[in-house]
Amino acid sequence: MKIGVLALQGDFVEHIAILRSIGVDAVEVRLPDQLDSLSGLIIPGGESTTIGKLAVAYGLIEPLREFGASRAIWGTCAGAIFLSDDAHRDQPLLSLMRIQVERNAFGRQVSSFEIDLDIPALKAVDPQQRPFHAVFIRAPLIEKVGEGVQTLAQLEDGRIVAAQQGRLLATSFHPELTGDSRVHQYFVKLAESA
Numbered sequence: 001m002k003i004g005v006l007a008l009q010g011d012f013v014e015h016i017a018i019l020r021s022i023g024v025d026a027v028e029v030r031l032p033d034q035l036d037s038l039s040g041l042i043i044p045g046g047e048s049t050t051i052g053k054l055a056v057a058y059g060l061i062e063p064l065r066e067f068g069a070s071r072a073i074w075g076t077c078a079g080a081i082f083l084s085d086d087a088h089r090d091q092p093l094l095s096l097m098r099i100q101v102e103r104n105a106f107g108r109q110v111s112s113f114e115i116d117l118d119i120p121a122l123k124a125v126d127p128q129q130r131p132f133h134a135v136f137i138r139a140p141l142i143e144k145v146g147e148g149v150q151t152l153a154q155l156e157d158g159r160i161v162a163a164q165q166g167r168l169l170a171t172s173f174h175p176e177l178t179g180d181s182r183v184h185q186y187f188v189k190l191a192e193s194a
C-alpha cells in the first residue's frame with residue numbers, strides 16, 4: 001500500500017509528512033511510470049495553471065486520467081481545480097470529476113480564512129465526528145456537482161467545499177496544514193478499497 005503525491009508544484013512536502021505520520025508509505029511523483037506501484041495519488045494545493053502546464057510538459061495528463069479511472073485521487077485546492085471538468089478558464093484539466101469550480105472564489109480581501117467544518121463522512125475514521133478545522137488559501141468553491149458526485153462538506157451558507165465521486169475526492173481547503181490527519185485517513189481507506 002503506497003500513496004503518491006504529485007510533486008510538480010505546491011505543498012506536496014506537507015502531504016508526504018502527514019501521510020508518513022500515520023504510517024503510510026508515501027512517495028513524490030513526477031513521472032508517469034512512478035504511478036504504476038501506487039494505490040492512490042494526492043494532487044496538492046499550489047497554482048492550478050502551473051500544475052496543469054507542468055503535467056502537460058511531463059506527459060502526465062493521459063496517465064493521470066487512466067490512473068483516476070480505477071484508482072483513488074484526492075485533489076486539495078489547486079489539485080481539486082485540476083481534477084474538475086470546468087474551471088471557467090482555458091487551462092489544462094484532468095476532467096476526471098464532474099464538478100464545476102470557481103477559482104479564487106473568496107476574492108482578495110478574504111483570500112485566506114479558517115473555519116470549523118462538519119464533514120459527516122469522516123465518521124468512517126472518527127466515530128465522534130469532531131468538526132474539522134479547515135484552512136482556505138485563495139481557495140476555489142465547488143459551484144456545481146454533477147451526476148454521481150456526493151457533497152461532503154458545505155459552508156454555513158450552503159456553498160460546497162468538499163465532494164466525492166467514487167474514489168475521487170476534492171477539497172477546497174488544505175487538510176495537510178493543520179496536523180489533523182482524518183481526511184488523509186479517509187483517503188487512505190478509499191485507496192485501499194480499489
Ligand code: GLN
Binds near residue numbers: 048049138139
Ligand atoms: N488560487 C489557486 C488556483 O486557482 C489555488 C490556491 C491553493 O491551492 N491554495 O489555482
